[in-house]
Amino acid sequence: MVTPLPGEVEELLSSLGEKGRSPNTLAAYRRDLASYVGYLAERGVPLLEVTEPVVDDYLGFLRAAGRAPSSVARALVSVRALHRFLADDGRSAGNPAGRVGVPRIPTEAHQVLSEGEVSALLGAVSGDDTVARRDRAILEVLYGCGLRVSELVGLSFDNLDLHSGLLRDLGAGARRRTVPLGGPAAEALAVWLTPSGRGSFTPVRWARRGDADAVFLNARGGRLSRQGAWGIVHHYGERVGLADALTPNVLRHSCATHMLDRGADARVVQEMLGHASVATTASARASTDRLRLVYQATHPRALRAKPH
Structure with a gap:
């Protein structure tokens, strides 16, 4: 059973689905954003009041939990997409994740990407222009x-x-x-x-x-x-x-x-x-x-x- 997420997240996922994102990509977004909103809830930070330092702290939290750089990078793509969606819809003043740096991944990890890395790459193309x-x-x-x-x-x-x-x-x-x-x-x-x-x-x-x-x-x-x-x-x-x-x-x-x-x-x-x-x-x-x-x-x- 799919766990319900806040309305803003479900709206983003619905929008991505309408734009033709694959079920695998949507599932990856859902997992990443469930983790993110759970982190915000535990710290009492409303989604519409997130700042750039909060996003930085979240990435640090993922690294401390042992997440691979590619996994952290994919999570940032999902978080950016959510805040971009809210900004474009006029519900927030800007995208607090827009200027947060992407974790670098060691070169030797790139000869073959994991399926998760491929999903993150394909999900990085935003918009419909x-x-x-x-x-x-x-x-x-x-x-x-x-x-x-x-x-x-x-x-x-x-x-x-x-x-x-x-x-x-x-x-x-x-x-x-x-x-x-x-x-x-x-x-x-x-x-x-x-x-x-x-x-x-x-x-x-x-x-x-x-x-x-x-x-x-x-x-x-x-x-x-x-x-x-x-x-x-x-x-x-x-x-x-x-x-x-x-x-x-x-x-x-x-x-x-x-x-x-x-x-x-x-x-x-x-x-x-x-x-x-x-x-x-x-x-x-x-x-x-x-x-x-x-x-x-x-x-x-x-x-x-x-x-x-």
Whole structure:
């Protein structure tokens, strides 16, 4: 049974749900904010009277309790979202968590993210403007499909099959492959590929041949570059304390590792990621010989998308 939270928190969660946040992301927000409001209640601090030092103290409380830096960073994302929601709604004068520093996470922790770290990263994209729609789709596709950054920026409309939940003809030559598209990724793409999403970046005249078919555009209306995609990943990683070594390739390896950990057969993951050999895939995690299931059964964000 879900524990009721203060009305302000439930309103935020409802708003995030309406914006298409996944059940996993909403559950993470709920856990983080239940801890936060409980901390405030124990100290007699009303939610609408929270100040920046109170937020700092809360993060210190989490560290003293032994929470990992990534967990503290995720909690701060949730707290920021709550106070931003209250400020935007006119119920508080500002966001007391807006300038609180994000805990730094040791570089060696970034080769593969935990599922909680991925949820925090995906939850760091706030708002529903054009940039937020694009960036949310980019992060969902990178992690949800395990794409190389070159494959992401090279996506064209011919590769998309949102109705079937697939990305088709990825790669080159004889190693072309089809990749499942999880529900959250498909939904994020559908929202991005609207007149108020990608359409807002569409120029009067295309500067280069092929840009008109590009799935992801930059603000000038050109196909997004590899450097642009790296910058987007780094930007949101920085928001949750993961920027030191977070790259698109880390999301790719995290996708593989999480599937393997949940029981996917290494050969299925090999085919999905386009790896040259099972040994390459298995290097993402040592104990992979037990794995048997495929994407829909094993990817953390493989919820089925509604047909579009």
